[in-house]
Amino acid sequence: xxxxxxxxxxxxxxxxxxxxxxxxxxxxxxxxxxxxxxxxxxxxxxxxxxxxxxxxxxxxxxxxxxxxxxxxxxxxxxxxxxxxxxxxxxxxxxxxxxxxxxxxxxxxxxxxxxxxxxxxxxxxxxxxxxxxxxxxxxxxxxxxxxxxxxxxxxxxxxxxxxxxxxxxxxxxxxxxxxxxxxxxxxxxxxxxxxxxxxxxxxxxxxxxxxxxxxxxxxxxxxxxxxxxxxxxxxxxxxxxxxxxxxxxxxxxxxxxxxxxxxxxxxxxxxxxxxxxxxxxxxxxxxxxxxxxxxxxxx
Ligand SMILES: CCCCCCC/C=C/C(=O)SCCNC(=O)CCNC(=O)[C@H](O)C(C)(C)COP(=O)(O)OP(=O)(O)OC[C@H]1O[C@@H](n2cnc3c(N)ncnc32)[C@H](O)[C@@H]1OP(=O)(O)O
Numbered sequence: 001x002x003x004x005x006x007x008x009x010x011x012x013x014x015x016x017x018x019x020x021x022x023x024x025x026x027x028x029x030x031x032x033x034x035x036x037x038x039x040x041x042x043x044x045x046x047x048x049x050x051x052x053x054x055x056x057x058x059x060x061x062x063x064x065x066x067x068x069x070x071x072x073x074x075x076x077x078x079x080x081x082x083x084x085x086x087x088x089x090x091x092x093x094x095x096x097x098x099x100x101x102x103x104x105x106x107x108x109x110x111x112x113x114x115x116x117x118x119x120x121x122x123x124x125x126x127x128x129x130x131x132x133x134x135x136x137x138x139x140x141x142x143x144x145x146x147x148x149x150x151x152x153x154x155x156x157x158x159x160x161x162x163x164x165x166x167x168x169x170x171x172x173x174x175x176x177x178x179x180x181x182x183x184x185x186x187x188x189x190x191x192x193x194x195x196x197x198x199x200x201x202x203x204x205x206x207x208x209x210x211x212x213x214x215x216x217x218x219x220x221x222x223x224x225x226x227x228x229x230x231x232x233x234x235x236x237x238x239x240x241x242x243x244x245x246x247x248x249x250x251x252x253x254x255x256x257x258x259x260x261x262x263x264x265x266x267x268x269x270x271x272x273x274x275x276x277x278x279x280x281x282x283x284x285x286x287x288x289x290x291x292x293x294x295x296x297x298x
Contacts, residue, residue, distance in 0.1 A: 028078070039081075041074045045096060046082065053089040054237055055082050055137075056230075060096035064103035067150050069117075071106075072124035079131045090241055091135065092233045093158060094142035099169070101143045102151030107178075111287050115275050122274040125150070126267060129185060132157040134260050136249050138240040142233035143220065147171040148208060149182075155220070156189045159240065159252065162232045165223035167210040172219070176206035179286025181277070183270060188259040194218045 028041035030048075037048040043061040048054070057078060059065040067075075082088045095101045109121045132139065132154065141155040143163040152171050155161050163169065173190060175182040182190075182203055190199045194217055201207065202217070214220045224232040240248070263270065277283060 028081075039078075041078060043071045044074050044078050046078055048082075048085075048088060050087065052238070053087050053241070054092065054234070055088050055090070056092045056094065057082075058094055058096040059102060062097050064100045065095055065097050065151070066103045066106035066108075067125070067128070067154075068106035068109050069121050069124055072121075072128050076124070076127045076131050079128075079135065082137065083131070083135060088137060089245060090138040090140070090237045092140050092142050092230070092237060093132075093154065094230065094233070095144055097145070100145040101141075101147035101169075101171075102154060103146070104149030104151045104153075107287055107291055110278050111284060111291070115279055118275045118278050119271050122271050123267075126185075126263060126270065129153065129157060129189075130260060130263065133189060133256055134253075136245075136252075138237060138248070140233045140237055140240070142229045143169070143171065144226065144229045145169050148174050149178075152219075153186055153189060156193050160222075160236055161220040162222045162224060162229055162236060163211045163214060163220040164226040164229050165211055166226055167212055170208040170210050171214045172206070172208040173203055174206040174208050176204060177208075178206075178290045180283060183274070185259060185263045185270075188262065192255070192259060 028039040030037045030039050035050045037050060039046050043059070045058045045060055047056045047058075049056075059071075059075075061068075061071050065071075079091075082091060105125065110118065113121075135157075139158040139160075141158040141161045143155055143161060145164065146169045147155055148170070149172075152173050155171065163171065173182050173186060175186075187199060187203060190202065194202070198217055202209075202219075209217060209219055211220070211223055215223050222232065222236070
């Protein structure tokens with residue numbers, strides 16, 4: 001047991017030293033070491049334990065894991081790679097950036113860019129949601145820091161959420177606070193998690209919930225001390241994986257398919273809607289004011 005732990009930690013050291021990383025610009029191929037496999041494509045690091053079939057995906061795009069076009073593309077490619085890998089049954093999504101899970105969509109991707117850029121960006125946001133919300137794997141969010149807006153959406157896409165018990169970490173869909181509107185599929189994802197009334201309150205107010213409140217609202221399922229988030233996620237994962245895959249997957253699909261179908265049917269219209277909304281002068285001004293405030297708070 002101890003020897004295995006040493007081997008694992010040496011695999012980890014190799015991984016962190018870059019031995020597992022893809023060549024710059026090259027494809028992110030699996031690198032094997034003992035019963036660990038790993039790949040990294042720059043902003044995302046995936047470590048897979050072959051014995052358990054559980055992959056841990058770590059977002060590592062400092063300073064705040066904001067979701068820009070590159071990140072979203074890498075995220076969807078990584079997820080797809082795990083999805084088609086039949087040996088991978090579970091995914092733990094977490095952050096390698098201290099105190100932050102994800103700051104949500106990168107606001108600079110939504111300001112001062114061309115309509116073509118906005119369209120490509122929004123398609124990538126949709127793709128991330130379709131892949132994560134529709135995943136056949138058991139997905140667990142190990143929320144080890146703050147998680148506003150798109151970061152909250154990522155967590156809500158998972159089957160189970162474990163958050164660090166630190167009231168300084170907050171989670172929620174705060175879009176209205178930026179002067180923007182969460183689209184219907186963000187709203188549907190939240191309704192499916194905390195119900196209609198709580199979502200109405202939460203979305204209109206653009207409420208961010210400190211971890212203990214998030215637990216009360218059902219926005220997260222469990223709080224654990226900060227240093228136990230990963231181990232609690234691993235323990236929850238083994239419970240979820242004890243359920244036969246086919247039965248769990250069909251049940252998940254039954255619960256989520258209506259929301260997924262709704263976006264699939266209206267994908268292009270949703271992109272057009274985003275582009276015409278985000279390119280309005282008044283919205284650009286709101287985003288600018290919000291970004292200025294973020295910078296001033298320092
Ligand atoms: C019809 C459709 C309509 C459109 C729908 C669009 C849906 C939108 C969804 C979204 O996700 S919008 C993004 C919402 N996100 C936020 O409001 C988060 C804002 N950030 C924060 O609250 C804090 O930064 C933090 C995440 C709590 C971290 O705080 P901390 O004090 O640790 O770091 P900061 O000094 O604030 O930030 C560091 C650095 O990062 C920049 N930054 C932060 N968040 C973002 C972001 N979302 N996008 C781009 N950049 C971000 C911040 O400005 C700092 O930059 P520098 O000053 O260092 O250059």
